[in-house]
Amino acid sequence: MKFFKNEMVVEFFEDKLAVGGLVIFLILSVFALFPSLFSYQNPYDLTQLFLENSFQPPNHNFWLGTDEQGRDVFSAMIYGLRISLYVGLASTILSVIIGYTLGLISGYYGGWIDTIIMRIADIQLSFPAILIALIIMALWGEGIGKIVIAITIVNWVYYARTARGVVLSEKEKDYAQSAKALGMSNFGIIFGEILPNTTAPIIVIATVRIANAIILEATLSFLGLGVPITQPSLGSLIANGYQVLFSGYWWASVYPGILLMVLIISINLIGDRMRDVMNPRLKR
Amino acid sequence: MLKYILNRLFHSAIVMFVISFIVFFIMFKAGDPVQLLLPPDATQQDVIEMRHALGIDQSFIKQYEAFLRNVAKGNLGNSFVYGQPALDVVFERLPATLELSVLAMIFSIIFGVPLGIIASIRPKAWYSKAIMFLSLSGISVPVFWTGMVLVLVFSVLLGWLPSSGRGEVYLFTSAFTWDGIKHLIMPVLTLSFFQLALILRLTRTGMMEVMMQDYIKLATAKGVPRRVVVYYHALKNSLIPLITVIGIQFGQLVAFTIVTETIFAWPGTGKLIIDSIQNLDRPIVVAYLLIISFIFVAINFIVDVLYTFVDPRVRV
Numbered sequence: 001m002k003f004f005k006n007e008m009v010v011e012f013f014e015d016k017l018a019v020g021g022l023v024i025f026l027i028l029s030v031f032a033l034f035p036s037l038f039s040y041q042n043p044y045d046l047t048q049l050f051l052e053n054s055f056q057p058p059n060h061n062f063w064l065g066t067d068e069q070g071r072d073v074f075s076a077m078i079y080g081l082r083i084s085l086y087v088g089l090a091s092t093i094l095s096v097i098i099g100y101t102l103g104l105i106s107g108y109y110g111g112w113i114d115t116i117i118m119r120i121a122d123i124q125l126s127f128p129a130i131l132i133a134l135i136i137m138a139l140w141g142e143g144i145g146k147i148v149i150a151i152t153i154v155n156w157v158y159y160a161r162t163a164r165g166v167v168l169s170e171k172e173k174d175y176a177q178s179a180k181a182l183g184m185s186n187f188g189i190i191f192g193e194i195l196p197n198t199t200a201p202i203i204v205i206a207t208v209r210i211a212n213a214i215i216l217e218a219t220l221s222f223l224g225l226g227v228p229i230t231q232p233s234l235g236s237l238i239a240n241g242y243q244v245l246f247s248g249y250w251w252a253s254v255y256p257g258i259l260l261m262v263l264i265i266s267i268n269l270i271g272d273r274m275r276d277v278m279n280p281r282l283k284r
Numbered sequence: 285m286l287k288y289i290l291n292r293l294f295h296s297a298i299v300m301f302v303i304s305f306i307v308f309f310i311m312f313k314a315g316d317p318v319q320l321l322l323p324p325d326a327t328q329q330d331v332i333e334m335r336h337a338l339g340i341d342q343s344f345i346k347q348y349e350a351f352l353r354n355v356a357k358g359n360l361g362n363s364f365v366y367g368q369p370a371l372d373v374v375f376e377r378l379p380a381t382l383e384l385s386v387l388a389m390i391f392s393i394i395f396g397v398p399l400g401i402i403a404s405i406r407p408k409a410w411y412s413k414a415i416m417f418l419s420l421s422g423i424s425v426p427v428f429w430t431g432m433v434l435v436l437v438f439s440v441l442l443g444w445l446p447s448s449g450r451g452e453v454y455l456f457t458s459a460f461t462w463d464g465i466k467h468l469i470m471p472v473l474t475l476s477f478f479q480l481a482l483i484l485r486l487t488r489t490g491m492m493e494v495m496m497q498d499y500i501k502l503a504t505a506k507g508v509p510r511r512v513v514v515y516y517h518a519l520k521n522s523l524i525p526l527i528t529v530i531g532i533q534f535g536q537l538v539a540f541t542i543v544t545e546t547i548f549a550w551p552g553t554g555k556l557i558i559d560s561i562q563n564l565d566r567p568i569v570v571a572y573l574l575i576i577s578f579i580f581v582a583i584n585f586i587v588d589v590l591y592t593f594v595d596p597r598v599r600v
Contacts (some may be wrong), residue, residue, distance in 0.1 A: 005344070015419075046411055056324055103379070123302055123303065124300055126577060126580055126581065126584075127303070127541075127573075127576075127577060127580070128535055128536050128539030129539075130536075130539050130540065130542070130543075130578070130581075131539050131542075131573070131576070133568075134542065134561070135307075135310065135561065136556075138561040139310060139311075139313075139561075140313045149487075170481065175519075188338045201499060211424065215424075215426045218426050218428075219427065219543060220425050222426070222428045222543070223428075223542070223543065223546060223558065235426075238428070239428065239433070242432055245432070245435070245436060246440060246447075247439060248440070250436060250440075253432060254433075257432065257433070258436055260426070260429065261421070261424060261429065264424040264425070264426075265424040266423050267419060268420055268423065269420065272420070
């Protein structure tokens with residue numbers, strides 16, 4: 001197993017908190033992948049909901065209580081977790097692909113392509129991310145696909161800038177120069193030679209950004225501008241529960257909130273450790 | 285220096301022009317606000333008259349041209365919903381938003397920087413680890429969730445603090461009256477929690493990087509007391525990058541007032557912009573975004589100028 005002998009991997013596992021984060025994240029991923037195995041009911045199958053069960057506090061039938069439609073909060077949370085994770089991962093993968101490609105092209109070719117891409121990035125960065133996403137969602141209306149695209153539009157900039165910075169220094173190195181001298185195509189040099197050598201910083205940013213994307217999705221859903229009510233994420237569950245918080249039905253919002261927090265902390269623990277392991281500046 | 289300032293002003297003006305165009309275009313495409321403004325039983329004649337009165341019956345180019353003419357006169361058009369000049373509507377609510385943002389920023393700096401220093405001096409100590417874990421939860425918690433937990437604990441369970449509104453306002457702010465302060469506590473805490481954690485972490489990283497530099501080792505070897513090394517030699521240099529972050533983050537804070545104001549029913553621009561986007565009230569949306577980007581640009585500019593004062597190596 002070459003992977004486990006890798007110096008960085010060994011170093012990663014030396015930190016107990018990071019390993020804890022990884023374990024929690026893996027467990028939550030299993031929950032999200034197979035929600036029906038772990039939940040008491042399918043929370044969106046209306047035939048399984050009974051109004052006489054509404055607003056039950058946590059008890060032996062419904063561990064974490066029920067909401068106003070008699071829906072089991074625990075089951076709803078697992079299905080919500082699935083959607084939150086999906087939006088976080090899908091938007092991050094999309095923005096890495098788009099941002100990375102644009103950044104590589106921008107840094108490698110320079111000139112007017114570089115100017116255009118970086119000007120767009122500058123204008124976008126002179127604006128808070130949440131505002132851009134908010135406006136897009138307000139005008140497009142809610143939807144899982146739409147929110148993935150909105151977050152991608154907001155996030156590609158970060159990867160583009162990082163990739164561009166790395167390429168600027170990489171393309172002058174001997175291996176890239178010799179590939180060019182050997183007559184390799186620009187496409188081949190960018191994606192065959194430079195790309196594999198620049199993945200470390202992007203992986204680190206991507207990990208932290210997954211957490212960020214999930215928070216952004218939850219915030220938009222909380223404001224009622226995110227995923228549709230028929231497919232609630234953790235953010236929309238919290239928003240629904242918030243409406244009845246003042247009536248004392250705290251469980252409908254507090255438990256989804258705790259799960260969201262645990263999810264994001266676990267991702268940040270992993271991301272933090274990866275940054276430390278991959279950042280040579282902090283090595284003593 | 286003057287040339288640099290003029291150059292920056294020119295660039296900022298272009299950015300704001302582009303933003304105004306994009307937002308104007310998006311809002312133009314978004315739909316017809318008249319449907320939302322008129323009662324459901326309005327006749328076709330009412331609709332036509334209203335569209336004409338608002339000037340939205342013309343082509344996009346004509347409308348944008350009219351907008352630019354107004355801008356030259358220092359006017360961003362009248363709000364479709366309120367009927368008043370959009371700038372006035374936004375400016376009327378701006379103090380409430382800035383009050384939240386400024387207080388949250390001050391709070392984050394006052395607590396974030398010292399805690400970051402403490403966590404950097406002995407990174408392996410239990411209190412450093414505790415501080416770092418708390419800061420990790422700080423950057424992991426969505427703003428709305430912090431606000432909700434505060435409301436649950438201090439309003440619903442304990443009943444100590446009011447959960448909505450701004451309280452008694454005196455001289456543009458609630459900070460001078462006891463009632464106002466009670467209303468301010470939770471929104472400010474909510475808004476600053478993330479920033480505090482971020483500033484704390486950046487202070488710590490900055491300090492740790494500076495502490496490894498040769499001149500720190502030299503100062504220690506010379507026999508300079510530890511306290512002087514940390515608070516004089518190291519802190520001074522690690523604070524410089526922090527200025528940039530605080531500048532950028534202030535803009536984020538202003539944006540996140542949207543969430544905070546929604547939770548606490550705070551009568552600022554955040555609530556206004558959510559309502560205006562939903563009502564397709566284009567003049568307000570454009571005015572709000574231009575003001576926000578102006579604040580962003582102004583702060584970045586101030587940060588750059590400050591830099592030349594605190595760091596003699598930087599020359600503009």
